[in-house]
Amino acid sequence: MNLKKYFVNISLSIILCSTVNAQEKRLEKADENFNRYAFVDARKIYLDVARSGYASADLFKKLGDSYYFNAELEESVKWYEELVANYSDEIDPEYLFRYSQSLKSVKRYKEADQVMEKFNTVTGNDQRAEYFVSTRDYLRFIEMQSGRYTLRRLYINSKFSEYAPSFNNQGQMIFASSRGGGNSMVKTLHEWNEMPFLDLYTSDIIGKRNALTEPKKIKGDINTRFHESSSTFSKDGQTVYFTRNNYTKRKLGSDTNGTILLKLYRATLDGEKWINVEELPFNSEEYSVAHPALSADGTKLYFASDMPDSRGLSDLYVVDVNEDGSFGTPINLGDKINTEGRETFPYVSDSGRLYFASDGHVGLGGLDIFVAVPDVLGFSQPFNVGKPVNSSEDDFTFVLNEETKIGFFASNRSGGKGNDDIYSFKQTDDLITTCGQYVEGTITDAYTREILPGTEVLLLDSNNQELGRTTTNTKGKYKFPVSCETTYIVRGSKENYSPTEAPLETNTALEYTHQLPLQLGKGGLSGQEVKPGDDLAKVLNLQIIYFDLDKSFIRSDAEVELQKIIAVMKEYPQMKVDVRSHTDSRASDDYNMYLSERRAKSTIKYIVEKGGIDKSRLSGRGYGETSLINKCSNNVNCSESEHQQNRRSEFILLE
Incomplete structure (x- = not known):
């Protein structure tokens, strides 16, 4: 099969007569044939020249192309291989794509993928490279699709x-x-x-x-x-x-x-x-x-x-x-x-x-x-x-x-x-024509790593609407089907444990399974006597919500703990919480008060926007360095870890 039938912009060149000057140099004659798409005639000369020991990027390009454009991709491999190995700095990235395609024709898929990785690096925004990056497991999908x-x-x-x-x-x-x-x-x-x-x-x-x-x-x-x-x-x-x-x-x-x-x-x-x-x-x-x-x-x-x-x-x-x-x-x-x-x-x-x-x-x-x-x-x-x-x-x-x-x-x-x-x-069978993805994981005890069968797991959309509900099996595993390019929340809850939530953003990969394990910490409100004034962080055995020095953004380790607060507030829709943020003693008192206010607002914003909790159920303020939990006051020599203990948020139960 040749490319004229596939359709390329060079299309067909039909020669009604041929007058070739016999005195022209061999390569000039070959180039003339090549430029009018007489690839077979051009190739004969190029091969003779190559066999004589002559080598150049242009020669290897045209030899490879003379086979590639006639869909003889197996024969183009050798010449593109020479081109990429010896003249990589002189070639257009398009030759990397042709080389990758040619390698596939001889089923050298691992090498073809490596060449496409390089093609992606040098092109930046080529759609073919983007498709490759988003479907690196394409061989697995094709196997799943095959036999129909x-x-x-x-x-x-x-x-x-x-x-x-x-x-x-x-x-x-x-x-x-x-x-x-x-x-x-x-x-x-x-x-x-x-x-x-x-x-x-x-x-x-x-x-x-x-x-x-x-x-x-x-x-x-x-x-x-x-x-x-x-x-x-x-x-x-x-x-x-x-x-x-x-x-x-x-x-x-x-x-x-x-x-x-x-x-x-x-x-x-x-x-x-x-x-x-x-x-x-x-x-x-x-x-x-x-x-x-x-x-x-x-x-x-x-x-x-x-x-x-x-x-x-x-x-x-x-x-x-x-x-x-x-x-x-x-x-x-x-x-x-x-x-x-x-x-x-x-x-x-x-x-x-x-x-x-x-x-x-x-x-x-x-x-x-x-x-x-x-x-x-x-x-x-x-x-x-x-x-x-x-x-x-x-x-x-x-x-x-x-x-x-x-x-x-x-x-x-x-x-x-x-x-x-x-x-x-x-x-004989229907094709896979939906972007089928799944999320699955194992739920374990956060401290003992013991698997937790019988844990209730909910799949929620970005608006916290329930989409699915299941219970972990005897091996502590759960699984949900999900759509591509969609945001979800997965929530796990079990008696005597604090509920935990984790966000999930799916991609465009076909037939892909996301691994999302959850860890539940001992605690939870079930069976406990909880009264206004209690700190939920202590009741739920949460890790302290820490902030970086002079920063108010929510750290990734803090997100895990905040998801647990969100899960509890969803489980008890009447609950109201006061968020109290603190700083260490470094910097001025006024600045620390301002910084802690930013931290309280950042924490409340996360719970409201990421967790979908009504803002009326949350209050909060910053306390600066007025409530230090250790000796690290002004002018006291303390380690970084000791100062970090004071950069925290608390969650005080109001009702």
């Missing part, structure tokens, strides 16, 4: 390239193939990869297993002597949208650099023939528009393009299809779907799920197929569909009949007949 399809090889494949299957809603499968050769008026072999040009073919779908009849070229005006590929059909089968080189009304067009790009076309069915081929109005001479996919109701057309607002080599877009056949303005699907890499070959199922191929999202290597489900904001984050559909090679052009659970996709994996092959599949 059974595959079957198809005899329609040839020694050439077959890909881009689609349903024409007339009981047939349409696909692109280069089996037909070329027209004598043009060069038969495309110089990018020395393969014949593509046409669209049709096969009847027979029986429940999607057996296919002998392929035939579709009839009418669609196929030309240039490339035609990826198609999508209206529900009634009377309208087709398809990809073609920039060839309209028998006139071949190119951009300002002389490159022939890709465009979208529409045609209508007249009997068995396709007629009225027309170019879509949002095409351009200066960028490609390709690989269409209609929504089930025909009102939206999805496609790939490198138009000016695209983020990467190709992005996915959607445009409204109006009742009169006109179109709205194309809209980029945004950063949740698109990356700096290649997002291409969209397909929208009848239920509205978006399937597409990408190398920007984290996968097994090359292009992987992903699915995003519709939501109120458009689409969810994409989910890798797993093996065996995805592999370390390029996997793309996925289509699915959701009623029969049977579909097709293409891949250039080993074991096929040709450059790309189409595979049939049957989906």
Whole structure:
């Protein structure tokens, strides 16, 4: 599979004639071939030069690229390896990404991940790096997702390239193939990869297993002597949208650099023939528009393009299809779907799920197929569909009949007949398409570390509303399902212990389990005689709430203890508490009084904002250095630990 079909902004360069000066230097000739995307011709010279002992960053870049751009990623590893090992200071970070992708193609995932870590460091804000960082456990998720399809090889494949299957809603499968050769008026072999040009073919779908009849070229005006590929059909089968080189009304067009790009076309069915081929109005001479996919109701057309607002080599877009056949303005699907890499070959199922191929999202290597489900904001984050559909090679052009659970996709994996092959599949289980996370932990005695079975555990939202309740098992363990990117509070309580709460903020990782152990201290109010004036810190056996020198912010160790105060106040909703904050004797008396007031306010603010406790239930003030608990008054020589004992907050029960 070569990148022209995946869609990149350099797209296709079709050479109608070739006049090469035989006297040019070998590398100059190779560079000329490379720059017009004749990668196979360029590679032959580069290899000869490299074997002669010549080495340079540019040579290794182009050798690696000549394989990479033809999706021969296994062969690109050697040259990118030489490039990164010997010329790391001379390369664009993009070569780190290509090197990582190439390593995946030979299943060197640990090394690929190490290269991506470096890529993340040097790029800073690349979306592909961010996806990698947020899904470092991607191999574990892909294993969980895998095994939900059974595959079957198809005899329609040839020694050439077959890909881009689609349903024409007339009981047939349409696909692109280069089996037909070329027209004598043009060069038969495309110089990018020395393969014949593509046409669209049709096969009847027979029986429940999607057996296919002998392929035939579709009839009418669609196929030309240039490339035609990826198609999508209206529900009634009377309208087709398809990809073609920039060839309209028998006139071949190119951009300002002389490159022939890709465009979208529409045609209508007249009997068995396709007629009225027309170019879509949002095409351009200066960028490609390709690989269409209609929504089930025909009102939206999805496609790939490198138009000016695209983020990467190709992005996915959607445009409204109006009742009169006109179109709205194309809209980029945004950063949740698109990356700096290649997002291409969209397909929208009848239920509205978006399937597409990408190398920007984290996968097994090359292009992987992903699915995003519709939501109120458009689409969810994409989910890798797993093996065996995805592999370390390029996997793309996925289509699915959701009623029969049977579909097709293409891949250039080993074991096929040709450059790309189409595979049939049957989906046997639902995909994971939610960001499933869990929180679990063991609850123990804070002092003895003894496990505490039978402890009641509550899951609360950020507004302290109860979402779930459970009891720890015989091993002291609890578990709750949670959502991604959400704030929670987990509260544990047990008779004769002080209740404890801990905050939890979930992330974007797929199928992730947060470990949140809780420790309960002996005490609690149950069974104790408590009266106004008692210090809850002593009743609950809390650690003293300390502050750093000359500071009023809540320390992390203090947060643990304050969560226990919050838990008790929630358990006893009539309770009122007076917060009393103190300082040591250093600094002036006036300053210490001011500092302790700040500490009291900081403590009350934490309980109110983090714990959701009504402010009317709390009072407090600062006492400065007026209530020292040891000898460390003014001008007394004391250690830091002795001074710290005076920098504290107390919680006096009022009622």
